[in-house]
Amino acid sequence: MSSGTTRYSRQLAGTLRFTAVDPAFELPQWSVPEFALKVDNGKHRRLLIRPGAIGDFIVSLPAMEALRTEWTEVWCAGQNVPLARFADRAISIAAAGLDRLGFLPAEDVTERLRSFDSIISWYGANNSAFQALTLDTLKLNITFLPALPEGDRHALEFYRKQATGLGGHDVARSPRLACPQVPRTFAAIHPFASSARKQVPMQVFEAAAERLAQTMPVFWLRGPEDQLAKAIHIADLYDLGCRLAGARVLVGNDSGITHLAAAVRTPVLALFGEANPRHWAPRGPAVAANVRYILQVK
Secondary structure (H helix, E strand, O other): OHHHHHHHHHHHHHHHOOOOOOOOOOOOOOOOOOOOOOOOOOOEEEEEEOOOHHHHHHHHOOOOOOOOOOOEHHHHHHHHHHHHOOOOOOEEEHOHHHHHHHOOHHHHHHHHHHHHOOOEOOOOOOHHHHHHHHHOOOOOOOEEEEOOOOOOOOEEEEHHHHHHHOOOOOOOOOOOOOOOOOOOEEEEOOOOOOOOHOOHHHHHHHHHHHHHHHOEEEEEEOOOOOOOOEEEEOOOOOHHHHHOOEEEEEOOEEEEEEEEHOOOOOOOEOEEEEOOOHHOOOOOHHHHHHHHOOOOOE
């Protein structure tokens, strides 16, 4: 076991306290309501185009929610569509055909874009050709915003400032996804991330699971491309979030699933490898109580 693993195990043993529960526990099951599509009644129509991974989308949720108008549509990565609960309609960027614009026949996409009174886009912010097409040729009322945080602020604060600069009010300081209330009875382990540099050694998670298993059931989670026989994969991110709402703690890397757990108010132990938690640590009331446990594991 590495020194980082040993240090983590000792700290975990000294800081986490749980009550034993029935070891026959099973993950709670419930039906997730269908995403509601609302009817446009001639109100101001706004389109928010937000590409990016799970964590990117979640940390920008407060900004997007503050930028809502009377009727709001979101175009985003397909996996993030279930998380756009605040919108009147949400579809994937691929389904919207946006990637065809300027390359393949896209009259349908152009017509759809022109149906909005205003568009705020993190898509194409660094693409001068796309901006010229949408602003100069198509004459769209579109505002481009940088998708990658700049400066030394936390990513959420960066997006909050973007929203307030465009007239957004009451921008929340942490993302929140509302889920059915269920008892918190198990621990969740998610040892994966989008890149190797974001992942701490698997032994760290094994040590955490061993400790937690003394007092509660432990479930391992994985993404669609991850390989771990004992882990389960839940494709719908809102469904996964609501299941995580029943966890007493999630232990994870700097990953979108860690942000998802924080957004449903699950206590989070977020472990960072080379990434900077100052910029990307999950935000939420339950995370604030555990922020001192964020470690730099070499």
